[in-house]
Amino acid sequence: MKPTIALVGRPNVGKSTLFNRLTKTRDALVADQPGLTRDRHYGHGKVGGKPYFVVDTGGFEPVVDEGIMVEMARQTLQAVDEADAVIFIVDGRVGVTPQDKLIAQHLRQVGRPVWVAVNKAEGMNQAVVTADFYELGLETPVAVSASHGEGVRELLHEVLSRFDDVEDEPAQDHPKFAVVGRPNVGKSTLVNAILGEERVIAFDQPGTTRDSIFIDFERNQAHYTIIDTAGVRRRGKINETIEKFSVIKTMQAVESANVAVLVLDAMQEVSDQDARLASFILETGRALVVAINKWEAASAEQRDRIKREIARKLAFLEFAKFHYISALSGHGVGDLFKSIDAAYAAAMIKIPTPKLTRVLQLAVERQQPPLSGKVRPKLRYAHQGGTNPPVIVVHGNALEQVPAAYWRYLEHTFIKTFKLQGTPLRVQYKLGANPYASDDRPGSKPNPRTKLRGA
Structure with missing residues (x-):
């Protein structure tokens, strides 16, 4: 099983920025404002062939006793309980704060390995910026820059070295x-x-x-x-x-x-x-x-x-x-x-072309499209052009002359026949090419326009 790494720290130290760096995404909102993240936020990552889960948490206020900060602290504590390892993020430009000491005191009691990531250390002497954080009594502090990526890979290698190699779980199709x-x-x-x-x-x-x-x-x-x-x-x-x-x-x-x-x-x-x-x-x-x-x-x-x-x-x-x-x-x-x-x-339904074509032909037999002048549009066959939403592509001639009411009739026929409850349906038409028209004349190539409608 992949190891789970929880990111913990007081507000505005860069937890969400590090989360985005570790997951190579922009899933977590990032702004120069304390308390932006409130719930636990999970993501996947991999470094050196080793996959892992990472959990972003809200700013940890261990001494608050009312308001939404209490709920945020509870979410953080639950993330720590679920984790196999904890990265405690501190601000290298601010130094050790009383709140950092309270958080470290709690983390020393949770029975999980805890690494100290001294963030915002870009352009600073690593030995100097990490020196004050030894007093927290945790693993050796590591200078990193979540926004620039400096030191992050080295920190991850150190964290993951404690865990056995695991293979990525195959992706599953599910709702x-x-x-x-x-x-x-x-x-x-x-x-x-x-x-x-x-x-x-x-x-x-x-x-x-x-x-x-x-x-x-x-x-x-x-x-x-x-x-x-x-x-x-x-x-x-x-x-x-x-x-x-x-x-x-x-x-x-x-x-x-x-x-x-x-x-x-x-x-x-x-x-x-x-x-x-x-x-x-x-x-x-x-x-x-x-x-x-x-x-x-x-x-x-x-x-x-x-x-x-x-x-x-x-x-x-x-x-x-x-x-x-x-x-x-x-x-x-x-x-x-x-x-x-x-x-x-x-x-996500996948409908074979023969079934779609049979339903289309039966619908046309029950009710043909109306004449457009002296021409009656011909609907020849249909195939599925996509899922989520289902897309049905109808092929034929003079389909641009088919009125909207007839397309609605076809839509309801497909919905009823294939029991498409709960999803919109999109019906597109594609005109057939005229083999006798020269290539430089209008209408000599398939019309790329489509007609879209929701069920």
């Missing part, structure tokens, strides 16, 4: 779903309910989650990856640069997922921002499940109101399954997985 929605609708509470533990910070404060947190887990012997995301506000209310980056990370999480779980609040109206977020999910072609949270707490009047608003504002999501749940009590949470599994299966 990856992102939990998205406006701030404070209960996304992190839902993630914790799904996982059965306080894996991410759920706090009664909008904007608690700032980064997208990827979590691998198993349920009924099936593998999943869940992504907790930051709440997406209306553009005019996004003021902080950090929040703007959080929204970007949420959009990227949707694009990297197979399925999006859109969380609505039964206690609030369906806003234009909810509709815009749903539209973005549809535009990216991701499968979708809608969870209306806080259902048990909603009054009968509130329940009737949100159902009417869903029918009015989210009618374009007719392909998605809707669930009325309570993330806090767990009511209805288990049923989400039936829809997530079905949506994933529909999004």
Whole structure:
């Protein structure tokens, strides 16, 4: 099994920068602002042929007793308990602080090997910058620069030398779903309910989650990856640069997922921002499940109101399954997985060309496309052009003359026949080449234009 390395330290010492360096990604948000990272953030890396897991943590405040910093400290302690080794990151330009001493005192008691990484040491004498940190009583301090990469490889070799060589585990295809929605609708509470533990910070404060947190887990012997995301506000209310980056990370999480779980609040109206977020999910072609949270707490009047608003504002999501749940009590949470599994299966379906063509021909026999002047468009055959979302490419002649209503008829035929519940469907057409037209005449080559529609 790969060793797990936890990155620990007080706020703003460069943990997320080192995480990005170790994983060769930009997954962790980085800014010159203390307390940016709040939840545990996992990633993969490899150095010298040795793979490992690395865990980014929030700024460790061991003496706080209230507020969100308590939850951040608890997340850090849990990461240390799970880890095989700890890299304690300190700031070489500031020197040893009282908080560093408190953290070191705790780490000496956890029974894990702990290395001290003296960060921000670029351009400094290594012997001088590390001298003060010997008093922490841990492994020999190593001078590094997370932003420039200096000393990082040497530190990793030292850490991994304590562990046996392991082979990379083969990549597995499994559902990856992102939990998205406006701030404070209960996304992190839902993630914790799904996982059965306080894996991410759920706090009664909008904007608690700032980064997208990827979590691998198993349920009924099936593998999943869940992504907790930051709440997406209306553009005019996004003021902080950090929040703007959080929204970007949420959009990227949707694009990297197979399925999006859109969380609505039964206690609030369906806003234009909810509709815009749903539209973005549809535009990216991701499968979708809608969870209306806080259902048990909603009054009968509130329940009737949100159902009417869903029918009015989210009618374009007719392909998605809707669930009325309570993330806090767990009511209805288990049923989400039936829809997530079905949506994933529909999004990733692979349909043989003969089957698609037979369904297309039967649909044409039942109802031919209308005449366009004296010409009737001819739909000859179809093949699948992609997955997530499924793309069906129809070949024939004069297809640009097929009206939108007929394309919708074909879409519904494909959806019904192949049971594509929970995913949008995109139908494209491709015109056949005219073998008698000269190459320099318009229309002598296949028309590259496509027609896209969501189911």
